[in-house]
Amino acid sequence: LKTPLKQASTSQLVLTERQPDCQPLTTPPKPKETPPADPWTPTSNLKMLISAASPEIRSREQRRQLSDSSSEVLQTKHCLQEHLLGDEYEKSQPSRKEKSLGLLCHKFLARYPDYPSPSQKSYICLDEVTEELHVERRRIYDIVNVLESLHMVSRLARNRYVWHGRHNLPQTLQALKKVGEENKYIQQIQMIKRREYEHEFDPDGERNEEMASSFGSSEQSEMSFVELPGVEFRAASVNGRKYKSLRVMSQKFVMLFLVSTPQIVSLEVAAKILIGEDQLEDLDKSKFKTKIRRLYDIANVLSSLKLIKKVHVTEERGRKPAFKWTGPEVLPNTQDIKLEATSTTCSPPISESITSKEQCSKALFPSKGKQNFTRHSSLIKLVKSIENDRRKIQSAPTSPVKISASTYLFIIFLLETSFSLFLSQMTAEEMQMKCALSSPEAVPKPEPSQQPALSQPLGVCPASHSSVSPVILPHPQSGVSYAIYLHPSQAHTVTTYSPGFMLQPLPCANVTGIKSNNSKILNIITTEEGDAQRGPDEPAKSLAAEERPEMKSETSSQRCLKRSQALPDSNLIKRRKSDEESLDTSLTFFPSGYLIPLTHCTHGNKAECSTKEKAGVCSLQHTAYSSPITGVIPMPASELKTVNIPAFHITPLNIMLSPNSIAAAPVLSNSCLNSSSTSSAPNPSSSALNFMLQHIGLIPAGVQVPANPVLQHVPVSSQSENISHSSGSTNVQEGKVIEFTFYSPINESNFLFSLQFLQPKEPQEPQAVTENFFRTPGGPNTEPALSANSDGTQRTSQGTLYIPQRKLEVSED
């Protein structure tokens, strides 16, 4: 029944609306007026009746017939098509794509200026729009609802809306972001993802119940429309359908982007969050499908607004649709915090010059006091519930999420900026010098006069530095010197969250700094807790810390070294626990970042770089690298011999890599460590693995873990056995995948990291690196089941552990 009706009606639409414009054709023109007594379909009949009843519509019809040459061309084309094909109306129908909501939205938006003059309001008459765009009213509602959610339009009366354009967009987005943060959407996203993985291993478990309790009941967690000052919300059925409204859904959807990092949201996650807040108990496939449908509707409109862009996220379970935020960056409004407590009765400002403070506060606390237009009070419950849930997992501050996020951010930061800049600005000679200075026998002394501006030692780094500095340090165990990069914020984060990580990088505490010309990038960080707990925005303290005598860090290093040496064969977990106890709070450390071996510099001051290698390093010195985030500067292959600059997109959940990025990083020199190695070139997987392990503090610097046992990259380090115990297993598939776990004694949790290096199809195609985490069930007192499976079968070895398998590859269509 449905299909014939649809075809008939659409065909009729073409006839009734386009035939009158066929006059310019050479073929005999059809009569302008459709014969009243010859209705083709009920739809056309209805339209005719409507037209007859409404003089306005009639006059519009006449106006339309006289204008719009472009549409006339289109109509002519259709008319011609009709003539040519006779009754084959179906073939003359616009394709499904031509009728898409996105295209329709484009047409709709083209009618109105992005930034209309405030003095000249544009009004939208739905009848007019539906007529002129030749669409059903229903479709316009879809568009208008989404636009309304962004306060680009507002309803004035029946059939009548006001067009605001993008004037309100920044304020709206800011308000949405704030509400999204308050709703802890990011935690919800993470929770959903985690439970997805849990569900894989416990499909019949009571996860739904748990999830429901986290989200709260539907009544509790429903969230309402976020209002903006001066943009009144007059939805027709605001009281009845508001919670399921496309407007609210749209706002929530946007919130997810605004709080996510990166700003990529999959439809699946978005739908689950929306369902979770709506009616979790009714979570079923049909509801999910419906939500997805609506999200497509919203996404189409948002895409037309160029706020989002469709991408695909490839996971192990398949390619999933997702959307990436391409709209304006929404900066946090630092003033908002103050507002929350004070501005509940803010008078409604209307003018364009309204301050963001007022707007935001109004958005969050409407003057009318209608709670249902802002956050629902039950959100507090929701947040508490989420936090409780998190506490269950994260009994100690060593949050997997936080660690992974900070770690990855750190990785990104390092690999994108510091490392490349560092290398690009160091000559081979400087490298050698640093290596020499960094040997234990020759603890570096700050001698500014001898140091070029770009390579000053730790103690003389001016406070104007910032962020991150590379530090060259020796590694007595491996005989390789390393460059350490550390980001203050990372140091702060990790130290604050995870004392369990403090044990690791200590053998590397003999530091000397190298200052970069780029003050934005480089800074020296010491490895003391006190420093670590400083915020990056405390340069004075930072400087003071940097000027501490090296004795202390050296002592720290030695202490750590002693510890690590005193426990050569014990289980690393126990060692960590022991370390934790012995360290107590008297002296703590934080991960000092990646240890980047300067593979050509031998430990002990007799650094020698081969001519070839030196040339490789030197070739970098004049090369300017740029972060791919701010702009990619592709490097010639010749410059990638020694170092490749990674192109990352960072996220707590995934990392995107450009080809060869990690693989070519000079992380490890097998020749220094592994006499059995036949190649001086590092095994990419092994390098990356050690790179990561060292950074996250799982292994001491210099200890090398075989990323690919099959390839016999067995470390010669005496401590490698410890690693195999603690890290569970490593796994490399075709040299492309690394999985390993590490254990946090603080929260009794294991973390699984999985690095996957996908085979690039094209040179610049991003590769995916995945990060996984799971926890040991059984509560904080459960002794984690750690074993060293060589095949990466943590599922077995860990019993019931949750093995998320996320291999995210984000690709744009």
Next chain:
DNA sequence: TCCTCCCGCCAAGCA
């Protein structure tokens, strides 16, 4: 086969 989303039914609620 699955993704995408058009299409229109029909109910809520407004004028």
Next chain:
DNA sequence: TGCTTGGCGGGAGGA
């Protein structure tokens, strides 16, 4: 009571 609004899901087009 008629009309507007919009939730909802069937099912078709497209990849």
